[in-house]
Amino acid sequence: MTAPRAFGWRLPELRTPPPGPASCALADRLRAVESRNVTYLADDWPIFWQEAAGANVRDADGNVYIDLCAGFGVALLGHSHPSVVAAITEQARRLVHGMGDVHPPSLRVELLERLRDLSPWRDARAVLASTGSEAVEIALKTAQLATGKPGVLAFEGGYHGLTLGSLATTARSTFRGPFNARLYPGVAFAPYPQAGPGAEAAVDAAFARIRALLRDGAPNGDAIGAVVVEPVQGRAGACVPAPGFMGALSALAREADALVIADEILTGMGRCGAMLASERVGLEPDLVCVGKALGGGLPLSACIAPRAVMDAWPPSEGEAVHTSTFLGHPLACAAALAALDRYGPESVLARSEALGTRLREGLSEGLAGRLSPGGGVRQVRGLGLLVGIELATDGPAPGASVAGEALKRGVIVLPAGEQGEVVELTPSVALTDEQADHAVEVLVKAIGEVV
Numbered sequence: 001m002t003a004p005r006a007f008g009w010r011l012p013e014l015r016t017p018p019p020g021p022a023s024c025a026l027a028d029r030l031r032a033v034e035s036r037n038v039t040y041l042a043d044d045w046p047i048f049w050q051e052a053a054g055a056n057v058r059d060a061d062g063n064v065y066i067d068l069c070a071g072f073g074v075a076l077l078g079h080s081h082p083s084v085v086a087a088i089t090e091q092a093r094r095l096v097h098g099m100g101d102v103h104p105p106s107l108r109v110e111l112l113e114r115l116r117d118l119s120p121w122r123d124a125r126a127v128l129a130s131t132g133s134e135a136v137e138i139a140l141k142t143a144q145l146a147t148g149k150p151g152v153l154a155f156e157g158g159y160h161g162l163t164l165g166s167l168a169t170t171a172r173s174t175f176r177g178p179f180n181a182r183l184y185p186g187v188a189f190a191p192y193p194q195a196g197p198g199a200e201a202a203v204d205a206a207f208a209r210i211r212a213l214l215r216d217g218a219p220n221g222d223a224i225g226a227v228v229v230e231p232v233q234g235r236a237g238a239c240v241p242a243p244g245f246m247g248a249l250s251a252l253a254r255e256a257d258a259l260v261i262a263d264e265i266l267t268g269m270g271r272c273g274a275m276l277a278s279e280r281v282g283l284e285p286d287l288v289c290v291g292k293a294l295g296g297g298l299p300l301s302a303c304i305a306p307r308a309v310m311d312a313w314p315p316s317e318g319e320a321v322h323t324s325t326f327l328g329h330p331l332a333c334a335a336a337l338a339a340l341d342r343y344g345p346e347s348v349l350a351r352s353e354a355l356g357t358r359l360r361e362g363l364s365e366g367l368a369g370r371l372s373p374g375g376g377v378r379q380v381r382g383l384g385l386l387v388g389i390e391l392a393t394d395g396p397a398p399g400a401s402v403a404g405e406a407l408k409r410g411v412i413v414l415p416a417g418e419q420g421e422v423v424e425l426t427p428s429v430a431l432t433d434e435q436a437d438h439a440v441e442v443l444v445k446a447i448g449e450v451v
C-alpha cells in the first residue's frame, strides 16, 4: 500500500459537488456586502478557498483541488512555500510595517540589490510598489521623463492593469469602455504577431503599423516615447510572439528614441523557463516591470531600469514625486528575498520548462482528435508554465464553460482571450508529474463536454 500524499501533492478529493453548501452560504453573504462588479457569483461558481499548499487548494467544504492557476500566477513556487512562510513569520516578529520613502526598512536595500542582479543591467535602479498596475504606471512615467515624449505604443490583446494610467495601455474594450473619457488618448495599438501559421505575413503587417506610429505619433499627435509589451501575452491567452519579432521591435524602438517597457509581471521570475522571458523571445527592454510571483504570495512589484534611464527622475528633496504608503513593505521584502533564493537556482527554470512541455504534449495528445479544422480546438501553445488551449469560438466564452466543467472534476483553471476562447494554465513548479497528468485528463474530458 502506498502512503497517502501530503496536502499540496494530492489529486482532487471532492466530498461534495463544488460549490458545496459552505461555499454557497459564503456566496450569499458576499453578495450582500461586496460591490457586484467584483466576484462572479452563480449556482456553479465560485468555491471559497480556505487553505492551500503546493499545487492543492482546499475549499470551505473540505474539497481538495489541483490549482492550475497558482492564484493568477503568483504561487509559482507552490502555495505557502515553507521557506517563504518562515521568512514572513520571522519578519512579522521584528517589523511589520516600515516608513516607505522616508525611513526605509533595511531589508529594502537587500531586495533592491537582488533586483539589480537579476536585471540585464549592472547599474540597475528600481522603484518598488505593490501591484503590477503600479509598476506599469511607474514605467510609463519614467519613459516620459526620460524621452520627453508622452505617447505610447501598446499591443492588441495586451493587458497591463486596470488603474487609469495602465488601463490606457490595456487593449480590451470591456475594461476600457466605461472609462474611455478618462483614458489618456496618446496610446496607439499595433497587432501582436503570434508564432505559428501565417506568422511572417502577420509580422510584416505589424511592422508596417509600428513604423508608421513611431514616425507619425499616436492618433492624438503625441510623439511615441514608450513601447509597452508583454514578452508572451498572458491574459490574451498565452500568445507567443512570432520568431524574430521582439528583436526587430527592440531595434525599431531604439532607432525612434522610444524606450521598450517589458511587462514581465506574469512572465517574470522563471514562469517562462528563464528569469525574464524577454531573454527567451529576444526582447531587449529599457525598463522591466515585475510583480505577481516576485513577492512569493505577498503584494510586491517593481519597475527596474538602467541608471541612465531611471536618473530621468529628479533626486528626492524630501517629497518623492512618486511613492506610496506601502512601498518596500518589510513583510513583502522578506517574502520576496526567500522566494528569490528559490527562483535563482536553475532547477526552478528547468522544472518550469519541463513541466510546461509535459502539459502541452499531454494536452496535444489528448486533444489530437479535436485539433483538426471543425474539431473545436484550434491550438495548444505557450512557453514554459504559461500554457493556452485555444477553442473555437462558436458558443459564448467556451473557456469559462471548460473552467466550470474542470472545477466539477477538481481542477482550477481560468478562461482567457478577448472572447474567453482560451483555457489558460499558469501552474506552479510544485505541480507533480502525477498531478499534471491527472489535470490533463480532466481538461481533455472537460473540453470534450464543451466543444
Ligand SMILES: Cc1ncc(COP(=O)(O)O)c(C=O)c1O
Binding pocket: 072, 130, 131, 132, 133, 134, 136, 159, 160, 161, 162, 230, 234, 235, 263, 264, 265, 266, 267, 291, 292
Ligand atoms: C502582464 C500583466 N501586467 C500587469 C498586470 C496587472 O497586475 P495587477 O493585477 O497586480 O495590478 C497583470 C495582471 O494580471 C498582468 O498579467
